[in-house]
Amino acid sequence: MAAGTPRGRGAARRPRLTDVAQEAGVSIATASRALSGAQGVSEYMAERVREVADRLGYVANLHARTLAGGPTSVVGLVVHEIGDPYFAEIASGVLGVAAAEGLTVQICHSGRDPEAELTQIRTLIANGVGAIIVAGSGFVDGGVRAKVTGTLRSYLADGGRVAVIGRHHLAVDTVQPDNDAGGYAVVEHVVGLGHRRIGIITGSRSLTTIHDRLGGMGRALQEVGLDLASTPVVEGVFTREGGKVAAAELLEQAPDVTAIIALNDDMAIGVLSVLRDRGISVPGQVSVTGFDDVAVAQDLAPGLTTVRLPMGDMGRQALQLALSPQAKRPRRRRARAELIVRDSTARPAGPGRSAD
Amino acid sequence: MAAGTPRGRGAARRPRLTDVAQEAGVSIATASRALSGAQGVSEYMAERVREVADRLGYVANLHARTLAGGPTSVVGLVVHEIGDPYFAEIASGVLGVAAAEGLTVQICHSGRDPEAELTQIRTLIANGVGAIIVAGSGFVDGGVRAKVTGTLRSYLADGGRVAVIGRHHLAVDTVQPDNDAGGYAVVEHVVGLGHRRIGIITGSRSLTTIHDRLGGMGRALQEVGLDLASTPVVEGVFTREGGKVAAAELLEQAPDVTAIIALNDDMAIGVLSVLRDRGISVPGQVSVTGFDDVAVAQDLAPGLTTVRLPMGDMGRQALQLALSPQAKRPRRRRARAELIVRDSTARPAGPGRSAD
DNA sequence: CTGAAAGCGCTTACAG
DNA sequence: CTGAAAGCGCTTACAG
Numbered sequence: 219m220a221a222g223t224p225r226g227r228g229a230a231r232r233p234r235l236t237d238v239a240q241e242a243g244v245s246i247a248t249a250s251r252a253l254s255g256a257q258g259v260s261e262y263m264a265e266r267v268r269e270v271a272d273r274l275g276y277v278a279n280l281h282a283r284t285l286a287g288g289p290t291s292v293v294g295l296v297v298h299e300i301g302d303p304y305f306a307e308i309a310s311g312v313l314g315v316a317a318a319e320g321l322t323v324q325i326c327h328s329g330r331d332p333e334a335e336l337t338q339i340r341t342l343i344a345n346g347v348g349a350i351i352v353a354g355s356g357f358v359d360g361g362v363r364a365k366v367t368g369t370l371r372s373y374l375a376d377g378g379r380v381a382v383i384g385r386h387h388l389a390v391d392t393v394q395p396d397n398d399a400g401g402y403a404v405v406e407h408v409v410g411l412g413h414r415r416i417g418i419i420t421g422s423r424s425l426t427t428i429h430d431r432l433g434g435m436g437r438a439l440q441e442v443g444l445d446l447a448s449t450p451v452v453e454g455v456f457t458r459e460g461g462k463v464a465a466a467e468l469l470e471q472a473p474d475v476t477a478i479i480a481l482n483d484d485m486a487i488g489v490l491s492v493l494r495d496r497g498i499s500v501p502g503q504v505s506v507t508g509f510d511d512v513a514v515a516q517d518l519a520p521g522l523t524t525v526r527l528p529m530g531d532m533g534r535q536a537l538q539l540a541l542s543p544q545a546k547r548p549r550r551r552r553a554r555a556e557l558i559v560r561d562s563t564a565r566p567a568g569p570g571r572s573a574d
Numbered sequence: 575m576a577a578g579t580p581r582g583r584g585a586a587r588r589p590r591l592t593d594v595a596q597e598a599g600v601s602i603a604t605a606s607r608a609l610s611g612a613q614g615v616s617e618y619m620a621e622r623v624r625e626v627a628d629r630l631g632y633v634a635n636l637h638a639r640t641l642a643g644g645p646t647s648v649v650g651l652v653v654h655e656i657g658d659p660y661f662a663e664i665a666s667g668v669l670g671v672a673a674a675e676g677l678t679v680q681i682c683h684s685g686r687d688p689e690a691e692l693t694q695i696r697t698l699i700a701n702g703v704g705a706i707i708v709a710g711s712g713f714v715d716g717g718v719r720a721k722v723t724g725t726l727r728s729y730l731a732d733g734g735r736v737a738v739i740g741r742h743h744l745a746v747d748t749v750q751p752d753n754d755a756g757g758y759a760v761v762e763h764v765v766g767l768g769h770r771r772i773g774i775i776t777g778s779r780s781l782t783t784i785h786d787r788l789g790g791m792g793r794a795l796q797e798v799g800l801d802l803a804s805t806p807v808v809e810g811v812f813t814r815e816g817g818k819v820a821a822a823e824l825l826e827q828a829p830d831v832t833a834i835i836a837l838n839d840d841m842a843i844g845v846l847s848v849l850r851d852r853g854i855s856v857p858g859q860v861s862v863t864g865f866d867d868v869a870v871a872q873d874l875a876p877g878l879t880t881v882r883l884p885m886g887d888m889g890r891q892a893l894q895l896a897l898s899p900q901a902k903r904p905r906r907r908r909a910r911a912e913l914i915v916r917d918s919t920a921r922p923a924g925p926g927r928s929a930d
Numbered sequence: 931c932t933g934a935a936a937g938c939g940c941t942t943a944c945a946g
Numbered sequence: 947c948t949g950a951a952a953g954c955g956c957t958t959a960c961a962g
Binding site: 600601602603604607614615616619638640641642643 | 931932933934935937938939940
């Protein structure tokens with residue numbers, strides 16, 4: 219952006235602290251103290267300064283303030299993709315508490331790309347944000363992880379605050395959705411209904427979120443004598459479109475499945491769409507489940523059985539963690555996963571009682 | 575946020591320009607020029623500096639740079655509510671081009687509250703963002719509007735750049751979705767199907783967006799001898815929940831409607847939900863339409879007939895406008911509204927052929 | 931082409 | 947309680 223400061227001719231410039239001080243008849247030192255609520259200013263002076271500042275519409279220049287070592291008032295938020303309702307709802311929670319605290323938030327996309335995530339984090343740090351919230355799953359492996367860890371560690375050492383949502387192999391405050399338990403619960407529900415020929419549709423397994431959800435699912439499968447290894451699992455992009463592609467592939471590989479478990483709602487919506495196109499009834503012929511419980515899940519028809527994660531809350535909690543003083547040891551807040559049973563799951567059509 | 579700069583003991587601090595200059599054996603002036611790509615540095619020196627900077631992992635301190643009058647690299651984005659898919663998709667477009675341009679974006683919620691919007695805009699300005707994008711409808715009336723205009727005008731005079739999405743009574747670059755045409759098209763479709771007993775569900779009429787959509791709808795109604803005045807219109811909150819409440823009220827007021835036109839998809843989803851709960855079939859007994867075409871509209875059952883607005887594109891365009899040098903006169907990019915007919919609309923059940 | 935120096939607008943020890 | 951002054955880390959005229 220051009221910043222050659224092409225001031226309009228005669229435009230009223232923003233008042234500076236000097237203007238306030240002068241108008242109030244004090245030094246900028248007392249003016250600064252009065253405005254920041256610091257101690258050591260007479261109430262009388264403080265009041266006078268505040269009044270003038272108000273009248274002039276004075277707002278401190280953030281850059282000057284931060285550079286001078288004042289408190290920082292912007293936090294960074296890294297999401298995979300803000301257009302994705304999961305992240306949009308988390309962001310909403312973060313923005314909500316930020317506004318209440320008089321903070322401002324900088325959002326970046328990582329696009330689910332570890333390299334990009336690293337770049338974005340570095341940019342936020344360069345921008346001098348006081349805290350960084352990394353939403354969205356970390357990556358299970360990869361050399362980038364070490365770099366992210368290193369970058370964040372030195373940021374922390376520099377006085378920065380970090381909170382992550384999801385598991386991150388980082389010794390920082392984290393809001394941890396109970397993905398494993400959620401995975402367990404959804405499979406338990408599906409097998410409890412009597413399904414045995416189950417197909418799974420998942421996003422990239424290099425995401426810790428996926429890894430954990432699958433973990434819980436594997437345990438639940440084993441309890442009824444099944445396991446992940448012998449279950450058809452199709453990996454795709456973690457989006458509605460990815461869900462469509464994966465569903466088509468799954469139906470190819472295992473045309474006899476009676477239940478399809480998608481690892482997020484977006485993919486589940488894609489699955490529903492494919493089944494509808496093919497005239498396969500849900501839950502009559504095939505049951506479908508999602509994960510996250512994004513707002514629309516309840517409005518689909520059939521309503522989507524899914525695992526609810528309190529996204530807005532997770533965002534709020536993450537920012538609150540990041541805002542509170544750093545504890546001796548990283549804190550962990552668990553976000554409970556709750557199975558929400560709606561209309562997209564039912565008992566499988568019995569062999570002799572098939573509606574066909 | 576505490577910012578007392580409690581550095582870790584011995585933590586490696588971020589390298590500053592001085593470090594780079596010293597290491598490269600030049601003054602900070604040449605180091606600065608080399609890094610910014612300014613003229614007047616020998617290629618040899620420039621290369622050497624860049625190499626050192628790279629090795630040291632140097633990233634300029636944004637606050638110092640901006641304070642010193644360097645280019646600004648953050649833009650502000652004001653939305654009503656980021657959890658709302660309409661805004662999430664716009665934000666996604668903005669973030670996309672921002673990332674490509676090496677820019678960072680600060681997002682604020684206005685919560686559909688004019689006062690809050692003003693506050694947020696002022697905060698962004700105080701934060702020294704180089705451009706501000708105001709997404710979401712302006713307000714038709716109100717004293718706040720004048721303040722917003724004044725604030726933005728002086729920001730512009732100060733060299734700031736502004737672009738708005740939607741009509742705003744502001745002489746600034748704008749991306750203008752064709753709300754009027756969209757409103758016209760959707761009513762034309764519905765009356766073309768034969769509906770005459772139509773109900774309308776809308777968000778706050780103080781939003782210009784609503785005003786424009788209703789305008790187009792009114793014109794289309796008149797062409798078949800109807801008009802807005804004699805059409806039941808229920809105003810509610812511009813959300814799914816608001817749609818539910820409004821639908822219940824509409825059904826009370828005018829139980830005989832054969833079509834319900836909602837002024838955005840969120841409200842339409844709420845309407846569908848209420849109709850489903852009451853066992854009223856769509857489109858068998860009542861046709862329903864939305865507006866915006868958020869991603870899920872196509873995945874509802876029945877698929878929602880709606881007016882598509884290219885949200886991601888609108889975000890992209892807005893940022894591009896804000897980034898390009900200010901033109902003599904405000905520019906305007908139109909975003910075309912396109913009627914998308916799906917399964918939620920059909921001919922009304924004929925009198926004698928009612929399924930009842 | 932290169933450097934010494936002023937200045938961006940604040941905050942915060944350090945003296946009174 | 948109050949103020950003069952240094953300093954945060956850069957950029958950019960202004961001299962060489």
